[in-house]
Amino acid sequence: MKFIKLIFVMPLLAACTVNVDQVTPAVSQFNGDSVSIQLDNGLLLLATEAVRQAAYQKADQEAERICRKGPKKRAEFTSSRTFSTGQYTSAIERLYLCLN
Numbered sequence: 001m002k003f004i005k006l007i008f009v010m011p012l013l014a015a016c017t018v019n020v021d022q023v024t025p026a027v028s029q030f031n032g033d034s035v036s037i038q039l040d041n042g043l044l045l046l047a048t049e050a051v052r053q054a055a056y057q058k059a060d061q062e063a064e065r066i067c068r069k070g071p072k073k074r075a076e077f078t079s080s081r082t083f084s085t086g087q088y089t090s091a092i093e094r095l096y097l098c099l100n
Contacts, residue, residue, distance in 0.1 A: 018047040020054040025062040032070040034078075034097050035063050041082055041090040059094050067098035074099045 023043060028036045037059040044052050063075035075096040085091050 018043060018051055020051050020058065023047075023051070023055040023058060025055075025059040027062065027066055028093060030066050030070070032072070032098065034095060035066045035075065037063050037094045037096065039092045039094070041092045042088075044092065056094070060096075063094070063096040067096065070098055072098035072100050 023039060026038045028038045030036075039055055039059055044055060047055070060075065060077065063077070067073060067075040076099055078095050078097050080092055080094045082090055082092050
């Protein structure tokens with residue numbers, strides 16, 4: 001019975017320990033007209049909703065920073081997709097258009 005309780009309690013404890021500082025957005029592609037930002041989905045699955053929203057804001061800020069390096073100065077979020085990066089891991093890729 002203790003083992004079953006542990007299975008349900010561990011994810012809750014893990015969610016309490018994930019903070020937005022642990023989330024690092026990574027640029028996966030940039031061509032001047034669009035930029036893709038990746039986030040670790042495994043980490044976000046353990047995070048609270050507030051931490052997930054803060055992580056998305058960090059991705060938005062990174063997209064803005066990258067778009068300003070090209071001829072267009074504003075990033076607008078268009079879509080996201082989740083894809084497998086290994087047998088037990090996945091990432092979220094957020095696509096932004098770079099606009100004037």
